Amino acid sequence: MPDSENPIVEMKGIDKSFPGVHALQNVDFSVAKGEIHALVGENGAGKSTLIKILTGADRADKGIISLDGHVVSIRSPLHAQEQGISTVYQEVNLCPNLTVAENLLIGRQPSRLGISIDWKKLNTRAREYLKELGVDIDVTKPLGSYSVAVQQMAAIARALVVSSAKVLILDEPTSSLTANETAHLFSVMKKLRADGIAVVFITHFLDQVYEVSDRVTVLRNGSLVGTYATASVSRLELIRLMLGRTIADLDDMTAHKMESSQHISKDALLEATDLGLSNSIDPFSLTLHAGEVVGLAGLLGSGRTELANLLFGVDKPDTGTLVMDGKQVTDFTPAGSSNRGIALCPEDRKAEGIIADLTVRENIILAMQAHLGWFRRIGTKEQYEIADKYIRLLSISTPTADQQIKNLSGGNQQKVILARWLAANPRLLILDEPTRGIDVGTKADIQKLVLSLAEEGKSCVFISSELDEVLRTSHRIVVMRDQAKVAEFSGQVDEKEIVQAIAGSAS
Amino acid sequence: MSSSFSRRLGKLTDSMLFLPTMALLLILIADFFLIHDFFAISLKSGHLYGNVIDILVHGSPTMILAIGMTLVIATGGVDLSVGAIMAIASSVAAVMINPTIVGMNLTDPKIFINNPQLTWAPLWAVIVVPIVIATLCGVWNGFLVSYGRIQPMVATLVLMIAGRGIAQLITNNIQVVIFNDTYAFIGNGFFILPFSLYVAVGLFGCAWLLTRRTSIGLLVESVGINAKSSFYAGINEKRIKLFAYAFCGFCAGIAGLVVTSNIRTSDANNIGMYTELDAILAVVIGGTLLGTGGRFSLMGSAIGALVLQTTITSMLSFGVPASAVIAVKAVVVIAVVLLYAEQVKTFVRKLGTFSMPKETAQ
Numbered sequence: 001m002p003d004s005e006n007p008i009v010e011m012k013g014i015d016k017s018f019p020g021v022h023a024l025q026n027v028d029f030s031v032a033k034g035e036i037h038a039l040v041g042e043n044g045a046g047k048s049t050l051i052k053i054l055t056g057a058d059r060a061d062k063g064i065i066s067l068d069g070h071v072v073s074i075r076s077p078l079h080a081q082e083q084g085i086s087t088v089y090q091e092v093n094l095c096p097n098l099t100v101a102e103n104l105l106i107g108r109q110p111s112r113l114g115i116s117i118d119w120k121k122l123n124t125r126a127r128e129y130l131k132e133l134g135v136d137i138d139v140t141k142p143l144g145s146y147s148v149a150v151q152q153m154a155a156i157a158r159a160l161v162v163s164s165a166k167v168l169i170l171d172e173p174t175s176s177l178t179a180n181e182t183a184h185l186f187s188v189m190k191k192l193r194a195d196g197i198a199v200v201f202i203t204h205f206l207d208q209v210y211e212v213s214d215r216v217t218v219l220r221n222g223s224l225v226g227t228y229a230t231a232s233v234s235r236l237e238l239i240r241l242m243l244g245r246t247i248a249d250l251d252d253m254t255a256h257k258m259e260s261s262q263h264i265s266k267d268a269l270l271e272a273t274d275l276g277l278s279n280s281i282d283p284f285s286l287t288l289h290a291g292e293v294v295g296l297a298g299l300l301g302s303g304r305t306e307l308a309n310l311l312f313g314v315d316k317p318d319t320g321t322l323v324m325d326g327k328q329v330t331d332f333t334p335a336g337s338s339n340r341g342i343a344l345c346p347e348d349r350k351a352e353g354i355i356a357d358l359t360v361r362e363n364i365i366l367a368m369q370a371h372l373g374w375f376r377r378i379g380t381k382e383q384y385e386i387a388d389k390y391i392r393l394l395s396i397s398t399p400t401a402d403q404q405i406k407n408l409s410g411g412n413q414q415k416v417i418l419a420r421w422l423a424a425n426p427r428l429l430i431l432d433e434p435t436r437g438i439d440v441g442t443k444a445d446i447q448k449l450v451l452s453l454a455e456e457g458k459s460c461v462f463i464s465s466e467l468d469e470v471l472r473t474s475h476r477i478v479v480m481r482d483q484a485k486v487a488e489f490s491g492q493v494d495e496k497e498i499v500q501a502i503a504g505s506a507s
Numbered sequence: 508m509s510s511s512f513s514r515r516l517g518k519l520t521d522s523m524l525f526l527p528t529m530a531l532l533l534i535l536i537a538d539f540f541l542i543h544d545f546f547a548i549s550l551k552s553g554h555l556y557g558n559v560i561d562i563l564v565h566g567s568p569t570m571i572l573a574i575g576m577t578l579v580i581a582t583g584g585v586d587l588s589v590g591a592i593m594a595i596a597s598s599v600a601a602v603m604i605n606p607t608i609v610g611m612n613l614t615d616p617k618i619f620i621n622n623p624q625l626t627w628a629p630l631w632a633v634i635v636v637p638i639v640i641a642t643l644c645g646v647w648n649g650f651l652v653s654y655g656r657i658q659p660m661v662a663t664l665v666l667m668i669a670g671r672g673i674a675q676l677i678t679n680n681i682q683v684v685i686f687n688d689t690y691a692f693i694g695n696g697f698f699i700l701p702f703s704l705y706v707a708v709g710l711f712g713c714a715w716l717l718t719r720r721t722s723i724g725l726l727v728e729s730v731g732i733n734a735k736s737s738f739y740a741g742i743n744e745k746r747i748k749l750f751a752y753a754f755c756g757f758c759a760g761i762a763g764l765v766v767t768s769n770i771r772t773s774d775a776n777n778i779g780m781y782t783e784l785d786a787i788l789a790v791v792i793g794g795t796l797l798g799t800g801g802r803f804s805l806m807g808s809a810i811g812a813l814v815l816q817t818t819i820t821s822m823l824s825f826g827v828p829a830s831a832v833i834a835v836k837a838v839v840v841i842a843v844v845l846l847y848a849e850q851v852k853t854f855v856r857k858l859g860t861f862s863m864p865k866e867t868a869q
Contacts, residue, residue, distance in 0.1 A: 353739065362725060377720065
C-alpha cells in the first residue's frame with residue numbers, strides 16, 4: 001500500500017505565471033514511494049507546467065519542492081535526473097539511429113582499461129536490463145527499427161538504470177500504443193510500484209486511470225481540484241471534477257442565449273452526411289444553420305478537432321459528402337473553405353495560428369488578403385484601418401498595430417487570430433478551444449462575442465474542454481467520444497446527461 | 508531629447524539594412540585611406556571608368572541572382588542550381604545565335620564567324636527563349652520542393668549537377684564564341700554607366716514592385732515564418748513556393764545572358780560556377796535569414812551583393828593575387844555569421860544596456 005504519509009516528492013504552494021496566463025495557482029502535489037499516481041486534467045489545466053517544474057525544465061515563481069523530506073531546488077532536467085526524478089515523454093527522445101544498447105547505456109558504457117568500450121559487456125547488460133522489463137530483443141539493432149512500445153521500454157530502462165530513478169514520470173505514455181502494448185506497460189508499471197518506485201502517470205484516458213493508478217490528482221485551470229484515492233471517486237464524478245460545473249453561473253448569458261435562439265435560420269447552411277476519414281474520425285452527420293452556435297463537447301482526443309479539420313478542409317474526407325449552400329464541396333482545402341465563407345481558429349495557436357514574426361496588422365489582414373489573391377493587395381492605409389478597428393472591437397492590448405504578434409500574451413494572440421477571420425467576414429466560424437490558456441476576463445469576452453456573432457446571422461461551432469462554457473454559449477450541443485459523434489442535445493439540456501454521454505457509461 | 512534620440516538610434520540599428528550598409532561603408536572608408544585614387548572616376552568617350560564602376564559592372568550578375576534568391580530563402584528554402592541554370596540559359600542563347608555548332612546545316616556556315624550583325628533566330632527570341640527555359644528550370648525546382656516535399660537543398664542539387672550537363676549537351680560541349688554585337692551590348696554596352704547595371708536596377712525595381720505592391724511579399728514572408736499557420740489562414744503555400752523558385756530561375760536566366768554577353772562566349776563548363784554561393788552569401792549579408800526564412804529585404808540583398816564585389820575589387824586593386832581572394836571571401840563569411848549570430852547580438856545589446864543605464868530605467 002502506498003505510504004501517503006511519507007511522500008518521496010512533495011510540491012507545496014506551487015505558483016507559476018507566464019505572460020498573460022496564470023498557469024498554476026498554489027498547487028500542492030505529492031507522490032509516495034511505491035504508488036502509481038495519475039495526474040489528470042484537460043488542456044491548459046496545468047499538468048505539463050507542473051511536470052516541467054518538477055523536472056527542472058521550468059522554475060516555479062513560488063512554492064517549495066522537497067525530495068525525501070529535504071527541500072531541493074531543481075535547476076535543470078539533468079539536475080532532476082541526478083536527484084532521481086526521470087521522465088519518459090510521449091515522443092521518445094532517444095536517438096533512433098543508435099543501437100538499443102547504446103541508447104540504454106550511453107554515458108555509462110562499460111570500458112576496457114578505461115579507454116575503449118567493452119561492446120560485449122554493453123550488449124549483454126542492456127539485454128538483461130530489458131529482460132527485467134519483459135522485453136527480449138536484439139539490442140544491437142538501431143532503436144528506430146523497433147515499435148514505439150519497445151522504444152518506450154528502452155526509455156524507461158534507461159531512466160531506471162542510468163539515473164537510478166526514484167520517481168518516474170510517464171507523460172501520456174499510452175497514446176500511441178496498442179491494447180496489448182498498453183497492458184504490458186501497465187504490468188511493468190505495477191512491477192516498478194512493487195519495487196518501491198513512485199510512478200507519476202499522466203493520461204487523458206480515464207479507463208487507464210482506473211485500471212492502474214492508486215491515487216489521482218485533478219487539476220483544472222491551473223488550480224488543484226484535489227487528490228483522491230482512485231477507488232473512492234466514480235468515473236462520472238471524476239469527469240465532473242475535470243470539466244468544472246455550471247454552479248451559479250446562470251447569469252444573463254443564458255437569457256441572452258434564449259433570446260438569440262429565435263434568430264436561428266431554418267435552412268441548412270452546411271450539411272455533412274456520413275462525412276468521415278479513416279484513422280481520424282468515424283463518419284458523422286451534422287447540419288449547421290445561420291444564427292446558431294453548436295457546441296462540441298468531449299474529452300481531449302475524442303475527435304473534436306478532427307471534426308473541425310474535416311469541415312474546414314484541413315483534411316480530406318474519404319467517405320461521405322459535405323454540402324454548403326446546396327452545392328457539394330469538392331475542394332477540401334483551407335483556401336477553398338475560406339472562399340466559401342468558412343473560418344477556423346485552430347486549437348494549436350502557436351503552430352497553426354499565429355505567424356510569429358509578422359505584425360499584429362499583418363496577422364489580422366492575412367486571411368482576407370489570401371482570399372483576395374496575389375494582385376489585389378489591401379492598401380497600407382486600409383490595412384491600418386482594419387487592424388485598428390479590430391484592435392478596438394476586441395480590445396486587443398498591444399502598443400501599436402505594428403507590434404510583432406509573438407510579443408503579445410496568449411489571450412491577445414487568440415484575439416488577433418479571431419480578428420483575422422472576422423475581417424474575412426465568414427458565414428461559418430469554427431472555434432477550436434478559443435479560450436484555452438487565457439485569462440477569465442478574456443474568456444467571457446470571447447463567449448459573449450460568439451453569441452453576438454450568431455445574432456448577426458453567422459453560424460458558429462464552439463469547441464471547448466470546459467463543459468460550462470459549452471453549455472453557456474451553445475444552442476445545440478454535439479458530444480464526441482472515441483473519434484465519433486455519439487449524441488446531440490438541443491433545447492433545455494441536462495448537464496448530467498451530457499456528462500454521461502462524454503463518459504460513455506453510467507458508472 | 509536624448510531618449511528620443513536613442514530610440515531613433517535603436518530603430519536604425521534594428522533595421523535590416525543597418526548591418527549591410529555599415530559593412531559597405533566600412534569597406535569603402537578603408538579603401539579611401541588604403542588605396543590611392545580608389546574613387547577616381549574618369550570619362551572616356553562618353554563612358555565612365557573607375558573602380559566604383561567596375562564594382563557595379565561585376566557586381567550586377569550577383570545582384571540579379573540575389574534578387575531571385577532572396578524570395579527563395581524567404582520561403583525557408585535555398586536554390587543551389589542558379590549557377591547551372593545560368594549555364595543552360597547561355598548555352599540556349601549561343602545555339603540560337605549560331606546553330607551550326609550543333610550540326611545544323613546552313614547554306615554558308617561561315618557567315619556567323621566574325622559577323623557582328625547576324626543571328627540565326629531573331630534577337631528578341633535569343634533573349635526571351637533562354638529566360639523562359641530558365642524560368643521553367645525554376646518551376647521544376649519549385650515543383651520538387653512544394654508538391655514533391657523534397658528538402659530544398661536536395662531538390663535543387665538535382666539541377667545543380669544535371670543542369671551543367673544539359674548545358675553541355677545543348678552546345679555539344681563546345682565553347683561558343685559570340686560575334687553578335689547587339690547581343691554583346693547587354694554585358695558590355697554603356698549608356699554613360701554600364702548597361703548591365705541598368706538590367707540589374709530594372710530587375711530590382713520590377714521585383715520590388717512585384718513583391719511590395721502586390722500581396723506576394725507578405726505571403727512569401729508568412730509562408731517562410733510558418734507554413735502551417737499560413738495554410739490554415741487560407742494561403743496556397745505550395746503555389747507561393749513554386750512562384751519563388753520560378754522567379755529565382757527567371758533571374759538566373761537573365762544573369763546567364765549578362766555574363767555570356769560580357770565575355771562573348773558561352774562556356775557551359777564555367778559560366779555561373781559557384782555563383783549560387785555568392786548569391787546566397789549576398790542574401791545572408793542582406794539580413795534575410797537562411798534556413799528559417801521569413802522577413803526579407805531586396806535592398807539588403809542588393810547591398811549584400813555590392814559588399815561582396817567591393818571586397819573582391821578592393822583586394823584586387825590592393826594587389827592581393829586573384830587566387831587568394833577566395834580566402835578573403837571566407838573571412839567575409841565568418842564575419843557575417845558572427846554578426847548575425849543571436850549570441851553576439853545579445854552580447855552587443857547587453858553592452859549597450861550597461862553603458863546606458865539611464866535609458867533602460869524608464
